[in-house]
Amino acid sequence: MERLACSRCGFGKPVDIFDPFCPHCGDPLVISLAKKRRRIRKDESMGAARYLDFLPLAKFDPAFSLGEGGSPLQPLTRLAKKFRLPNLYAKNEAVNPTGSFKDRGSVVAVQKAGSLGFKTVGTISTGNMAGSTAAYAAKAGLRSVVFVKEDTSREKILAAAVFGARVVKVRGEYSALFRKSFEVGRNHGIYFANSVDPYRIEGYKVTGFEMFEQLGRRAPDLVFVPVSAGGHLIGLMRGFHDLQEAGYLKKMPRFIGVQAKGCAPVVRAFERGTGRILPFPRPRTVAHAISNPHPPGGNIVLRWIAANGGMMMSVSDRDILRSQRILAEEEGLFCDPASATTLAAVLRLARAKVFSGRERIVLVISGSGLKTLEELDPMSFDIREAGLDGLEAVLSA
Amino acid sequence: MERLACSRCGFGKPVDIFDPFCPHCGDPLVISLAKKRRRIRKDESMGAARYLDFLPLAKFDPAFSLGEGGSPLQPLTRLAKKFRLPNLYAKNEAVNPTGSFKDRGSVVAVQKAGSLGFKTVGTISTGNMAGSTAAYAAKAGLRSVVFVKEDTSREKILAAAVFGARVVKVRGEYSALFRKSFEVGRNHGIYFANSVDPYRIEGYKVTGFEMFEQLGRRAPDLVFVPVSAGGHLIGLMRGFHDLQEAGYLKKMPRFIGVQAKGCAPVVRAFERGTGRILPFPRPRTVAHAISNPHPPGGNIVLRWIAANGGMMMSVSDRDILRSQRILAEEEGLFCDPASATTLAAVLRLARAKVFSGRERIVLVISGSGLKTLEELDPMSFDIREAGLDGLEAVLSA
Numbered sequence: 001m002e003r004l005a006c007s008r009c010g011f012g013k014p015v016d017i018f019d020p021f022c023p024h025c026g027d028p029l030v031i032s033l034a035k036k037r038r039r040i041r042k043d044e045s046m047g048a049a050r051y052l053d054f055l056p057l058a059k060f061d062p063a064f065s066l067g068e069g070g071s072p073l074q075p076l077t078r079l080a081k082k083f084r085l086p087n088l089y090a091k092n093e094a095v096n097p098t099g100s101f102k103d104r105g106s107v108v109a110v111q112k113a114g115s116l117g118f119k120t121v122g123t124i125s126t127g128n129m130a131g132s133t134a135a136y137a138a139k140a141g142l143r144s145v146v147f148v149k150e151d152t153s154r155e156k157i158l159a160a161a162v163f164g165a166r167v168v169k170v171r172g173e174y175s176a177l178f179r180k181s182f183e184v185g186r187n188h189g190i191y192f193a194n195s196v197d198p199y200r201i202e203g204y205k206v207t208g209f210e211m212f213e214q215l216g217r218r219a220p221d222l223v224f225v226p227v228s229a230g231g232h233l234i235g236l237m238r239g240f241h242d243l244q245e246a247g248y249l250k251k252m253p254r255f256i257g258v259q260a261k262g263c264a265p266v267v268r269a270f271e272r273g274t275g276r277i278l279p280f281p282r283p284r285t286v287a288h289a290i291s292n293p294h295p296p297g298g299n300i301v302l303r304w305i306a307a308n309g310g311m312m313m314s315v316s317d318r319d320i321l322r323s324q325r326i327l328a329e330e331e332g333l334f335c336d337p338a339s340a341t342t343l344a345a346v347l348r349l350a351r352a353k354v355f356s357g358r359e360r361i362v363l364v365i366s367g368s369g370l371k372t373l374e375e376l377d378p379m380s381f382d383i384r385e386a387g388l389d390g391l392e393a394v395l396s397a
Numbered sequence: 398m399e400r401l402a403c404s405r406c407g408f409g410k411p412v413d414i415f416d417p418f419c420p421h422c423g424d425p426l427v428i429s430l431a432k433k434r435r436r437i438r439k440d441e442s443m444g445a446a447r448y449l450d451f452l453p454l455a456k457f458d459p460a461f462s463l464g465e466g467g468s469p470l471q472p473l474t475r476l477a478k479k480f481r482l483p484n485l486y487a488k489n490e491a492v493n494p495t496g497s498f499k500d501r502g503s504v505v506a507v508q509k510a511g512s513l514g515f516k517t518v519g520t521i522s523t524g525n526m527a528g529s530t531a532a533y534a535a536k537a538g539l540r541s542v543v544f545v546k547e548d549t550s551r552e553k554i555l556a557a558a559v560f561g562a563r564v565v566k567v568r569g570e571y572s573a574l575f576r577k578s579f580e581v582g583r584n585h586g587i588y589f590a591n592s593v594d595p596y597r598i599e600g601y602k603v604t605g606f607e608m609f610e611q612l613g614r615r616a617p618d619l620v621f622v623p624v625s626a627g628g629h630l631i632g633l634m635r636g637f638h639d640l641q642e643a644g645y646l647k648k649m650p651r652f653i654g655v656q657a658k659g660c661a662p663v664v665r666a667f668e669r670g671t672g673r674i675l676p677f678p679r680p681r682t683v684a685h686a687i688s689n690p691h692p693p694g695g696n697i698v699l700r701w702i703a704a705n706g707g708m709m710m711s712v713s714d715r716d717i718l719r720s721q722r723i724l725a726e727e728e729g730l731f732c733d734p735a736s737a738t739t740l741a742a743v744l745r746l747a748r749a750k751v752f753s754g755r756e757r758i759v760l761v762i763s764g765s766g767l768k769t770l771e772e773l774d775p776m777s778f779d780i781r782e783a784g785l786d787g788l789e790a791v792l793s794a
Contacts, residue, residue: 045442063474066729067489072464078538092464095492098731099767131731139729141475145792150782158770161778164726166792172785180785188792329561332463332536334495334528370496370767373555381558385547388569388577395542395563395585 002056004029004198007300017116018186020198027299028196030238031056038246040209046070048107051209054242055202057111064111064140066097068104069206073214073362078330079343083350087360089220090327091211094335094368098159100289101232101366102132104207105200109193110136118191120145124174124181127156128289128367133193134165145190147177156371175279175294195229196297204235205242211362212243219243220253221359224342226366227257227266227312228290230297236364237304253362255310257301258341260285262317266298270305270312277302286317286375289338289367315344321377323347324369334369399453401426401595404697414513415583417595425593425693427635428453435643437606443467445504448606451639452599454508461508461537463494465501466603470611470759475727476740480747484757486617487724488608491732491765495556497686498629498763499529501604502597506590507533515588516540521571521578524553525686525764530590531562542587544574553768572676572691592626593694601632602639608759609640616640617650618756621739623763624654624663624709625687627694633761634701650759652707654698655738657682659714663695667702667709674699683714683772686735686764712741718774720744721766731766 005012006022007030020029033056044050047069049060072095076088093101110133113121122145123133130146137144144165148157152169161167170177178194185192193200212219219240225233233255243249259267262285269277277298283291295301305312315323317337324340327333342363349355386394402409403419404427417426430453441447444466446457469492473485490498507530510518519542520530527543534541541562545554549566558564567574575591582589590597609616616637622630630652640646656664659682666674674695680688692698702709712720714734721737724730739760746752783791 062472065469065471067469067471067492070467072462072494074462074464075459077460078536092494095464095494097469097489097492097729099496099765135725135729135731137729138726139475147788154775155770157780158773158775158778159731159767161775161780162722162725162731162766162773163729164779166779166781168788168791169780169782170785170788171783176785180788184788184792187789190792325559328532328559329535332494332532332534332560334532334556334559368496368767369559370556370765373552376555376559378551378555378558381555382561382563383554383558383566384563385566386568388567388573391544391565391567391577391581392584394565395581395587 005032099368100128105203106136108203109199113191130160134163205239208239264314287337319344402429496765497525502600503533505600506596510588527557531560602636605636661711664711684734716741
C-alpha cells in the first residue's frame with residue numbers, strides 16, 4: 001500500500017485524503033510507492049492501463065475511464081522550419097475527453113475515491129478541473145461538488161454542471177477556500193481532489209511515459225510546461241524520474257516551467273533566489289487557467305526545477321496571444337492562452353539564440369482553445385459578408 | 398489511380414474535384430478503387446495510416462495530420478445496466494483535434510488537395526466542418542475559405558477564423574450556395590471539400606475500421622448514426638463494406654440513421670417509401686449540426702439503408718436534450734444535441750422492446766457539447782452561491 005511523503009523534509013505518513021500536507025513545511029505530500037521492479041505493459045494501448053506498474057492503483061478499471069490518454073505528440077513541422085528547431089513537438093492534452101490535461105489526473109483520483117468507498121468527490125476550480133472531475137464522477141456513479149470563484153464564466157459553470165455536479169459559486173479568498181475544502185471534506189465525507197491531490201499528480205506521470213514512447217523510447221531534451229498550482233509539472237517530472245529509476249532512461253529531460261508575467265509567483269521566487277514563493281499581488285493575465293497567485297505546489301516546483309537544471313520563465317499576454325495564433329495558423333492547433341505560454345517561451349529563447357538546433361523540444365499543450373473563445377479578438381480575423389453574386393469578388397479581394 | 402462512380406446508376410468518370418456528381422441522377426459520386434488485396438497494417442496505431450490500403454492515398458503523410466483518430470469506443474456500462482442492453486458502446490468522435498468527426502474526412506481531403514497542387518481549400522459549413530477544414534489547411538500550409546450561413550453563431554465563426562481562414566457570411570439559400578461553391582472553386586482554383594466530398598467520405602471509413610478492431614475484430618450488430626448531409630453514414634457503411642470485401646467480416650452491421658423531427662427529410666422519404674428525398678420545409682431543431690433540409694447524400698442513404706435492412710428514425714428535441722443529459726450525467730460524456738439523437742433513438746426502440754439484449758450496439762458520437770453550450774438550459778442545473786461560512790450548509794441542502 002502506498003504512503004504519503006514530503007519531498008522536502010522526508011516526513012511520511014499513511015494516506016490521509018483530508019490532510020495531504022506536510023506538518024513541518026506545509027508542502028503538499030506526494031505518493032510514495034513500495035520498491036519493486038516496474039515495467040511498461042506492452043499488451044495495453046496508451047493511457048494509464050499501460051503504465052499501471054507506476055501508479056498507486058491495484059488495477060485499472062475501465063468502468064472509471066472516458067478513454068483519456070494516448071494524446072498525439074504532434075511534430076510542429078512548419079514551426080520547426082520557420083524557427084530552425086527541427087525537433088519541435090506538441091503533446092496535445094486538449095484532445096482528452098473533457099478538453100484538458102486534468103482528465104489524466106481525474107481518472108486516477110476518482111478511481112481511488114471509488115475504491116476507498118467515497119460516494120462524493122469534489123474539487124475547487126476556475127474552469128477545466130471542474131468539468132473534468134464532474135465528468136469522471138458521473139462515469140463512476142459518484143456525486144460531485146464543485147466550488148468555483150464567484151466570477152467564473154457562465155460557460156465554464158455549465159461545462160461542469162452538465163455532468164450533474166452541484167456547482168457552488170463561492171464568495172471569498174481562493175487560498176482560504178482551498179484550505180477550507182479539506183475541512184468540509186472531512187465533515188461531509190467528500191474526497192476533494194484538488195490541483196495538487198497526490199493521486200491526481202500520479203495521473204499526470206502517464207503523459208510523460210507516453211512522450212517517452214512516442215519519441216521512440218527517448219526522453220525529450222527540453223519540456224515546456226505551463227505552471228499554475230504546480231501539479232502538472234510535478235507529475236511530469238515524477239514520470240520521467242520513475243522511468244529513470246526503472247532503468248528506461250539515463251538522463252532526465254530539463255523542464256522549463258512557464259507562467260504569465262501578470263501572475264508569476266514561482267518565476268519571481270526563482271529569479272530572486274529566495275527559495276520560497278510569496279503570494280503574487282493583483283494577478284492579471286489573459287491566461288486564466290494558470291492565474292493562481294499562491295500555488296500550493298509552487299515550492300516543490302521551485303526546488304525540483306533548480307535541482308533539474310531547468311528554469312522558470314514568464315511571458316507577456318501579448319506574446320501569449322501571438323503564440324496562440326501562430327499555433328493555430330501554422331500548425332492547426334487551437335489551444336488556450338495558458339498552453340500558448342510554452343511557445344512564447346520557446347520563441348523568446350530562440351531569439352536569444354539559446355538553442356543549438358539539435359534539441360528535442362516538447363511543448364505541453366494543456367487545454368483547448370474552444371473553452372476560451374472570449375479571449376479572441378474578433379476584429380483581428382478575416383471575416384467578410386457577401387451575397388451569392390458577390391462570392392467571387394470577395395475571394396479576389 | 399482511383400475514379401469516381403455513381404453508386405446508383407453505375408456511371409463512372411475520372412476524378413473531377415469541381416464536379417463530383419452524377420450527370421444522370423444527380424447523386425454525389427463516390428471513390429472507386431482499383432481491385433487489390435487489402436490488409437490492416439498492424440505496424441501502425443489507429444487512425445488513417447493503419448488502414449491506408451483502403452484509402453485513395455498513395456501514402457499517409459504525417460505532415461498533414463493533427464493526430465486525429467484512435468477515438469475511444471467507450472462501453473456505456475451504467476446505461477447498459479439501466480436499460481438492460483449489456484453491449485452498449487459510444488464511439489466518441491468528439492475527442493478528435495477540432496472536436497468533431499469532420500477531422501476524419503478533413504485529413505484525407507486536405508491531403509488530397511495538397512497532392513493535387515491546390516493552394517486553397519474551401520468548405521461550406523454551419524459549424525464543425527468550417528473549423529475542421531481550416532485547421533487541416535493550416536497544418537498543410539494551404540489557405541482556406543469558409544462559407545457560412547448569415548446567422549452562424551459568433552463562436553463557430555471564431556473557431557474557424559482562428560486558423561487563418563477567410564470566413565464569408567453568405568446571404569442566400571444554402572442549397573444554392575452548395576452548388577455555387579463548385580463553380581467558384583473551378584474559377585479560383587479552390588478545392589471545396591464539402592459535406593459529401595468523395596475523399597472526405599473515404600476518411601469516415603476509418604471510424605468503422607477502428608470500431609471493428611476495438612470490438613475484438615467483430616462488427617457491431619447495430620450502429621446508430623446522426624444523419625445530416627449523409628456523408629458520415631455513407632462513409633461508415635463503405636468502411637464495413639470494405640472489411641467484408643477484404644474478408645475480415647461476414648455480416649454487415651445494420652445501420653440506423655437518426656434525424657431530428659424538426660428536420661427529417663430522409664426519415665420522411667424512408668417512411669413514405671417514395672425512394673427520393675424532398676426538401677424539408679421550415680427546419681427547426683436544437684440539433685443544428687444535423688439541420689440540413691436538403692441533404693445532398695440523402696438519396697444514397699435512403700437506398701443503402703433499405704438494402705442494408707437498417708432504418709431511419711426521427712426523435713424529438715425534447716428526447717434529444719434528455720438523452721444529452723443522460724449521457725453526461727450517467728456516462729460523463731458531453732456531446733452536442735446532434736450526437737444525442739443516437740441515444741434517443743436507442744431508448745425509443747428499447748421502450749418498444751425491439752432489442753433481444755444480446756446486440757452489440759454502437760452510438761456514433763459526432764461532436765462535442767462544448768461547441769453548443771448555448772443550447773443548455775442554465776435553470777435546469779444545480780448551481781448555488783455561498784460564502785466560506787455557508788459551504789457546509791449548502792452541501793447539506
